[in-house]
Amino acid sequence: MENIIVVNGNELSFEQGETILEVASRAGIEIPTLCHLKGTTPTGTCRVCVVEVEGKGELVTACSTKAAWTKFQMEVQADDDADELCPAWGDCRLQELAYQYQVTGDRPVGERWDPVPMETVNPFIIRDFSRCIRCGRCVKACNEVQVNKAITCLEDSNGRITKIVAGNDKPLVESDCVFCGECVQACPVGALVEKDSRYKWRPREVKRVRTTCSYCGVGCQIELHVKDGRVVKVTGVDVPPNNGSLCVKGRFGYAFIGSEERLTKPLIKEQDGSFREATWDEAIKLVAERLYGIKEAVGPDSIGVFTSARMTNEENYLAHKFTRAVLKTNNIDHCARL
Ligand code: SF4
Ligand code: SF4
Ligand code: SF4
Known part of the structure; x- marks a missing residue:
């Protein structure tokens, strides 16, 4: 029989080069994973996805074993390191799998983690390797997804990951890290967390709102995690x-977004250079009168409009329409061309 594998009694066809994990998940059969990161080369380090293959003397990792004519049964191996004080509690892949497969830890609380001091000197990320399960996803995310190559895995003589290091084992802030946070998003436990939101909210307390990043024209799709009307975290959407x-x-x-220093009312500059608060009606009337006055006195091309990468496409479109159709000038430009 060619290009067929039998998974728990189900015959599944496969394409050359597909892994057991890919074939099973295409058929809706879940094989749990921890270290596997979509779009990167498999490492098989966590061994959560090990399966029994008929005729093979040992368990193999489904994420890194290519499908071949064979039969296998799934087994699950997982450890339970999740605790309620973990900053990732409720948003932890390890905890999820432990619950799903009813895995119980056999080490008493207090002996569960290697005591490693937390790295808190970085501007956006806290590294707490006491909670690290050495899956290597962060390194895959940094090196193969973002291609920043700021962190690497140290391995023992058996190829097992012993430590994740930045540069020559420095804090991230002293390395080539650009703080994109891809590693944080990839970490399946609470070993890498956002500094600003650590212990400030629980995943179950937030509402997730899908929107578009307005910082530049790439238009990345993001999810805002909102608690009590405040954004507490941002994650990327897989589209x-x-x-x-x-x-x-x-x-x-x-x-x-929630800064106290943010302007919430228009300010009108007085002759002496000071600013005073005004209503929107007053401010818009004043701007309209001044623009009209300049246009009438010295012509529309004496006016120029600069828009911003901080605005949405729709706002930039409106600014262009206003400039060309209302002010009657083509003097419209954008900060990205500076
Ligand atoms: S935040 Fe730094 S270490 Fe993490 S993926 Fe980005 S560059 Fe790499
Ligand atoms: S820091 Fe997180 S992603 Fe990186 S190896 Fe440890 S558990 Fe895995
Ligand atoms: S859209 Fe936002 S997240 Fe995406 S590259 Fe631009 S600034 Fe960065």
């Missing part, structure tokens, strides 16, 4: 153009 990835601005640049 084009970004397929889940974000840059530092899209992922971490949201503090301005």
Whole structure:
């Protein structure tokens, strides 16, 4: 029989080069994974996806074993390191699998983690390797998805990951890290977390709102995690153009939304250079009168309009329409061309 594997009694066809994991998931058969990261080369380090293959003397990892004519049964191996004080509690892949497969840890609380000091000096990311399960997803995310190559895996003589290091084992802030946060999003446990939101909210407390990042024209799709009307975290959505990835601005640049320093009312500049608060009606009337006056006195081409990458496409479109159709000038430009 060619190009057929039998998974738990189900005959499934496969394409050359497909892994057991890919064939099974295409057929809707779930094989649990931890270290597997979509779009990157498999490592098989966590061994959560091990399956029994007929005729093979040992268990194989479904994520890195190519499908071949064979039969196998799934087995699950997982450890239970999840605890209620973990910052990822409720949003942890390890905890999810432990619940789903009813895995119980056999180590007493307090002996579960290697005591490693947390790295808190970075601007956006806390690294807590006491919680690291050494799956290597962060390194795949950094090196193969974002291609920043800021972190690597140290391995022992058996090829097992012993530590994740940045540069020559430095804090991220002293390495080539650009703080895109891809590693944080890929971490399946609470070993890498966003500094600003650690312990400030629980995943179950937030409402997720899908929107478009407005920092630049790429238009990355993002999800805002909102608690009590405040954005507490941003994650990428796995659709084009970004397929889940974000840059530092899209992922971490949201503090301005709830900033106390943000202008909420228009300010009118007085003759002496001071500003005073005004109503929108007053401010818009004043701007309209001034623009009209300049246009009438010295012509529309004496006016220029600059728009911004911080605005949405729709707002930029409106600005262009206003400039050309209302002001009657083609003097419209955008900060991206500076
Ligand atoms: S934040 Fe980005 S660049 Fe820095 S280690 Fe993580 S993935 Fe690499
Ligand atoms: S930091 Fe997270 S993603 Fe990286 S190896 Fe540890 S558990 Fe895996
Ligand atoms: S996340 Fe970064 S690249 Fe994507 S739209 Fe926002 S600013 Fe642009």
